[in-house]
Amino acid sequence: MKKIISIKSISLLIALLSPILLYKDLHSSEQTKHYELSQFISPETCGGCHTQIYEQWQGSMHNLSSDDIIFNEIANAGLVGLNAKDEIEEAEHCQTCHTPVGYITGFPRKTSDDRTKIAPIAKQGIQCDYCHSITGAYSIYNAQFNYSPGNGEDDPGVKRGPFKDSDSDYHKSEFSKFHTKSELCGTCHDVKHITSGVWLETTYQEWKQSIYNKQGVQCQDCHMYQRPEYPSTGSTKRVKNPGTAAEGSVERDHIFTHYFVGGNMTIPAQSKEISKMAEERLKHSVDIKIDSQVEVKQQHKADGKNIKSQNSEENRIIIRITNNGAGHEIPTGVSNIRQVWLKVIVKDSKGDVIYKTGVLDEKGYLPPNTIIYSTIFGDGKGNRVDNLAKAREIISDRRLKPMQERVEKIDIGDFQGKITVEASLLYSGLPQNVADSIKGLNGMKIPVVVMKDVKQVVER
Ligand code: HEC
Numbered sequence: 001m002k003k004i005i006s007i008k009s010i011s012l013l014i015a016l017l018s019p020i021l022l023y024k025d026l027h028s029s030e031q032t033k034h035y036e037l038s039q040f041i042s043p044e045t046c047g048g049c050h051t052q053i054y055e056q057w058q059g060s061m062h063n064l065s066s067d068d069i070i071f072n073e074i075a076n077a078g079l080v081g082l083n084a085k086d087e088i089e090e091a092e093h094c095q096t097c098h099t100p101v102g103y104i105t106g107f108p109r110k111t112s113d114d115r116t117k118i119a120p121i122a123k124q125g126i127q128c129d130y131c132h133s134i135t136g137a138y139s140i141y142n143a144q145f146n147y148s149p150g151n152g153e154d155d156p157g158v159k160r161g162p163f164k165d166s167d168s169d170y171h172k173s174e175f176s177k178f179h180t181k182s183e184l185c186g187t188c189h190d191v192k193h194i195t196s197g198v199w200l201e202t203t204y205q206e207w208k209q210s211i212y213n214k215q216g217v218q219c220q221d222c223h224m225y226q227r228p229e230y231p232s233t234g235s236t237k238r239v240k241n242p243g244t245a246a247e248g249s250v251e252r253d254h255i256f257t258h259y260f261v262g263g264n265m266t267i268p269a270q271s272k273e274i275s276k277m278a279e280e281r282l283k284h285s286v287d288i289k290i291d292s293q294v295e296v297k298q299q300h301k302a303d304g305k306n307i308k309s310q311n312s313e314e315n316r317i318i319i320r321i322t323n324n325g326a327g328h329e330i331p332t333g334v335s336n337i338r339q340v341w342l343k344v345i346v347k348d349s350k351g352d353v354i355y356k357t358g359v360l361d362e363k364g365y366l367p368p369n370t371i372i373y374s375t376i377f378g379d380g381k382g383n384r385v386d387n388l389a390k391a392r393e394i395i396s397d398r399r400l401k402p403m404q405e406r407v408e409k410i411d412i413g414d415f416q417g418k419i420t421v422e423a424s425l426l427y428s429g430l431p432q433n434v435a436d437s438i439k440g441l442n443g444m445k446i447p448v449v450v451m452k453d454v455k456q457v458v459e460r
């Protein structure tokens with residue numbers, strides 16, 4: 001009797017475990033599963049019918065993700081001077097998301113692979129047939145997708161998208177809930193160091209913790225509604241874009257746009273239209289308010305030796321900043337290289353500047369005491385690292401969380417009468433000193449966008 005029970009319980013255990021085992025198996029088989037390059041159809045073929053969508057995507061950072069000079073030079077520089085095996089592994093891991101069709105079809109697998117050997121279709125970055133062949137994901141980070149592509153132009157297979165009644169003579173269509181949700185985007189827009197486990201990019205997690213998730217506002221609702229003059233952020237209306245998805249197909253009340261606008265305005269190959277939309281987007285991202293009174297704080301400094309004490313005053317201007325436009329922190333993504341900072345200029349009643357911070361010097365560099373919103377990574381011993389392959393910890397993260405007020409108190413010293421405070425929040429896709437080290441940018445001056453500026457008369 002005892003024996004039977006134990007056999008029973010063993011088989012029960014196996015029965016309970018088998019879905020887990022199966023699941024594990026799926027994991028490893030998907031990670032090593034190989035697709036053929038010939039299975040993927042070029043964006044130009046899709047663009048033959050989906051003309052507008054193709055034109056929007058063509059100038060986007062998704063098309064440019066593999067050829068992007070900033071990405072390539074930073075990735076190549078990241079390979080130099082590494083000794084630790086785990087750091088090298090991470091530094092070699094960049095193509096997974098930046099050249100995804102190449103990566104899943106076998107070349108390039110590594111950052112150091114010869115770029116001249118990359119097939120033309122793979123160089124077209126994050127493209128139509130890649131996204132529309134995705135069937136789901138098994139972990140929402142590091143591009144851990146499942147795919148089901150067709151077999152090339154003559155047998156295009158199923159294209160997955162937002163419509164339940166879509167009909168095309170060319171390819172089969174299927175409704176995919178996954179494509180309507182943030183998880184599709186988040187599977188690439190959350191990046192984890194493959195050996196140290198440090199989160200390098202967390203746009204999806206930031207969104208998940210935000211009010212937008214609770215309200216059901218997906219990445220697509222802000223990023224695939226934007227078109228010229230419709231920034232479609234959290235602080236604007238997100239107006240529908242009626243039209244047709246393909247030449248001559250049925251009219252629909254919303255066609256998702258494919259510009260994928262972020263903050264990037266630096267890549268020369270990016271379309272002018274998209275740079276302009278990036279500016280429109282950034283200008284609808286934040287709000288700033290300045291209190292009309294300074295906060296006076298008495299400081300009591302006691303000098304231990306002379307048993308004398310001294311009273312002094314701090315006059316603090318109070319600036320309140322709210323990220324009211326982005327569904328994630330500002331900046332997000334590669335927030336170690338994005339530059340968002342507070343510029344403040346205080347003038348006395350005569351118009352003379354009595355205090356300033358965040359003013360770029362003639363080279364375009366920021367002074368050291370600037371209030372910057374960014375993430376700083378460390379080597380695990382508290383030392384800052386710029387090469388993220390070496391990241392073993394986050395030293396500080398001072399970014400602006402969605403819909404949360406950030407209060408900055410700045411001591412401006414003594415003053416008489418009324419003062420005028422000008423405060424602005426600025427954005428630059430790349431610090432000028434980093435840009436100056438990137439050969440392909442040819443000494444380009446990185447555009448700086450004033451996200452918001454305000455002026456306020458302040459008194460004591
Ligand atoms: C980064 C992934 C991605 C890429 C690259 C991409 N799409 Fe899409 N596409 C989507 C998503 C997501 C939707 C649906 C959004 C939703 O329902 O919320 C969509 C919707 C569509 C639709 C349905 C009509 C519409 O726009 O709503 C068509 C057709 C389409 N895409 C074609 C293309 C073509 C052609 C290309 C290449 C030029 C392309 N897509 C590139 C993700 C992508």
Ligand code: HEC
Nearest residue numbers: 041046049128159161162163166167168170173174246249
């Ligand atoms: C010969 C013309 C033609 C070509 C080429 C073509 N499509 Fe389509 N596609 C259509 C038509 C027509 C529709 C239906 C549009 C509608 O339902 O509003 C469609 C619908 C879609 C949809 C929506 C599916 C859904 O259920 O939501 C997606 C996604 C899509 N195509 C992607 C692609 C991709 C990716 C390529 C290239 C690999 C491509 N198409 C090539 C004509 C074409």
Ligand code: HEC
Nearest residue numbers: 061065068071097098100185188219223260261262263264
């Ligand atoms: C295959 C991985 C992948 C998927 C899926 C993906 N992205 Fe991206 N996305 C990237 C990469 C990589 C870049 C950066 C390219 C570069 O700058 O070189 C990028 C860039 C962007 C940018 C431009 C950022 C800037 O600074 O201007 C936006 C916006 C964006 N993605 C939004 C989305 C949205 C929304 C979705 C889902 C509909 C999505 N992405 C799906 C990998 C992906």
Ligand code: HEC
Nearest residue numbers: 185189204207218219222233234262263325326327330331
């Ligand atoms: C409520 C609207 C909203 C939602 C939802 C939203 N975004 Fe954004 N996104 C913005 C705004 C506004 C900006 C410009 C400010 C900035 O750069 O952060 C932006 C910028 C970006 C950038 C460029 C960041 C940079 O500075 O380089 C990326 C990448 C991006 N979003 C991806 C995503 C992804 C992925 C999701 C979903 C997980 C998402 N966004 C959800 C509004 C939104």
Ligand code: HEC
Nearest residue numbers: 070071074075091094096097142143188189191332333334
């Ligand atoms: C899991 C996906 C993923 C992997 C792996 C990945 N990236 Fe990215 N990368 C992204 C996304 C998403 C963005 C867009 C975020 C943004 O614009 O802020 C991006 C943007 C960038 C940018 C900004 C480009 C520009 O034009 O401003 C650089 C630089 C970059 N990545 C470098 C790297 C390097 C170096 C590696 C390898 C060590 C790497 N990435 C690996 C997803 C990935």
